[in-house]
Amino acid sequence: MRYTDGSIRPTYKEVVEWIESQSAxxxxxxxxxxxxxxxxxxITFTVYTDASNTERVIPFDIIPRIIELKEWRVMEAGCAQRIRALNAFLHDIYHKQDIIRAGIIPAAQILANDCFQPWMLNVDLPGHIYAHISGIDLVRHGDGMYYVLEDNLRTPSGVSYMLEGRSISQQLMPGLFAKNNILGVEQYPALLKQTLIESTHVEDPMIVVLTPGRFNSAYYEHAFLAREMGVPLVSGQDLFVDGAEVFLNSVAGKQKVDVIYRRLDDPFLDSLAFRPDSMLGVSGLMSAYRAGNVTLANAPGTGVADDKSVYPFVTDMIDFYLGEKPILHNVPTWQCRKPDDLKYVLSHLPELVVKEAQGSGGYGMLIGPKASKAQLEEFRRKLIAEPDAYIAQPTLALSVCPTLVEEGVAPRHIDLRPFVLSSPTQVRTTPGGLTRVALTAGSLVVNSSQGGGIKDTWVIDLDSDTHTGADLGKETATLTGADV
Known part of the structure; x- marks a missing residue:
């Protein structure tokens, strides 16, 4: 909210005045x-490790996180660049594997990866788009620069929190909201639907959202997006394959399905192709997919591109596939599979953050500076026993944002997840995205499953008084990859 000299940042001027005009x-x-x-x-989420209270309301903090438009444009361009490179990488590894032949990434790190799907070999997708919906996690470091913490390309969640958070901000702070030129996010469901339409050759396609069911931690979001797009929310038992085509059993009878926005993981998609015990997917789905008769968003096998052991190579991918310099940078990363990296990590464990290569949700992490001796020794044993399963990074000085806590307004660490929509014709990035906040003092873990909350993210144009938030949102949403 303020510069180091105590003066107020221009983006927060109206917010400071609003806070000072309100009673605690x-x-x-x-x-x-x-x-x-x-x-x-x-609007809830599930904590699977908490048997006593598995379903919780996500904490929402009323004080917004604000980003100036010119600063956002850099992040927007960086996210689009990154996703274009990752989609090119996915097409490559399932076809010619040029990046492996060039010696940039070891073959074993790709071909032996648990997320690599042989079913995807030589499958040609429209526009070579594998990750239609992506979430890029960014943090601002003490040097003032934004870094990518991780890429989320499988079934990224959180967009419903972003949309509902914006709705609540407008309802509870209408005066403050009206005083700022805030880019709109409310058009996301329409843009998601348009992205799915553009990802198939079928005119007026039948789209469905495939959910694992109401016990899934993100079920609210599945239902929310289906409702907002005006498409059916279905489970695996609602769909069937006949003649290498997918159909929906509906009250109107048998309906051909052209696009499936799937919100369940690869192993559960098709019991004939993956886990034979899966009751969540559709038997024969991969046969219809390989025949080109249905589009899956995101494509199976995308997980190999957001594996944390592949993350260090994304900047190389940008150069290799796009011939460009990265706009957003990676956090320096030690791959524990490498003997020299493992040796360094073991000798500097109290200083580092250690993550599972396949981990998510803030689970399976060690934050060295905050860890006890017992936790450090536990991770030391894990690293020695299974080094390939872990990476390590330095502990970053994450930026903070004013947050309402029990003792009043206090600084809390934050990250940012912009959502990127990719089709064969356009790359669209939602202005701002979802800000997650670590509500515990000093904590660097922002995940809701670990006690984190969310904030509304305002991208503000300080140089214009002629646009409404909705207008600005539309302008941002229609940027193409070439424009970026």
Whole structure:
């Protein structure tokens, strides 16, 4: 909110005035009202490791995180560049494997990866798009630069939190919202649907959202997006394959399905191709997919590109496939599969963050500076026993944002997840995306499963008084890859 000399950042001028004009009780009441709104709408998430209280309302902080438009444009371009390179990488590894032949990435790191799907070999996808919906996790470091923490290309979630958070901000702070030129995010469902339409050759395609069911941690989001797009929300038992085509059993009878926005993981998609015990997917789905009769978003096998052991090579991919310099940079990463890297990590364990290569949700992590001796020794044993399963990174000085906590307004660490939509014709990035906040003092873990919350993210144009937030959102949403 302020520069180091104490002066207010221009983007936060109206917010500071608003906070100073409110009583502490009023701001607390607004935060409680936001939580109540989330609860009434059923916006919850599941903590699978907590048997006593598995379903929770995600904490929402009323004080927005604000980014100036010119700063956002750099992040937007960097995210689009990164996704273009990752899609090119996925097409390559399932076809000619030029990046392996060039010696940039070891073959074993790709071909022996648990997420590599032989079913995808030589399957030609429209526009070579594998990751239609992506989430890029960014952090701002103490040097003022943004770094990519990780890429999420499988079934990234959180966009419903972004949309509902914006709705709540507008409802609870209408005056403050009206004073700022804030880029809109409300058009995301329409743009998602347009992206799915553009990803198939079928005119007026039948689109469905495939969910594993109401016990999934992100079920609210599945239902929300299906409703907002005006398409059916289905489970595996609603679909069937006949003659290498996918159909929906509906009250209107048998309907051919052209696009499936799937929200379940690869192993459960097709019991004939992957896990034979899966009751969540559609038997024979991969046969229809390989025949080109249905589009899956995201494509099976995308997980190999967001594996944390592949993450260090993304900057090389940008150069290799696009011939460009990376706009956004990676965090320096030690791959514990390499003997020299492992030796360094073991000798500097109290200083580093260690992550599972296949981990997510903040689980399976060690934050060295915050860890006990017992935790350090436990991870030391894990690293020695299975070094290929881990990577390590330095502990970054993540930026903070004013956050309402029990003792008042205090700084809490944050990250940012912009959502990127990719089709054969366009790359669209939602302005700002989802800000996640570590509500525990000093914590660097922002995941909701680990006690984190969310904030509305405002991208503000300080140089224009002629556009509304909705207008700005439309302008940003229609940027093509070439424009970026």
């Amino acid at each position: 009780d009023k701001v607390v009441a607004l935060n409680h009202e936001a939580t109540e709104s989330f609860y009434k709408k059923g």
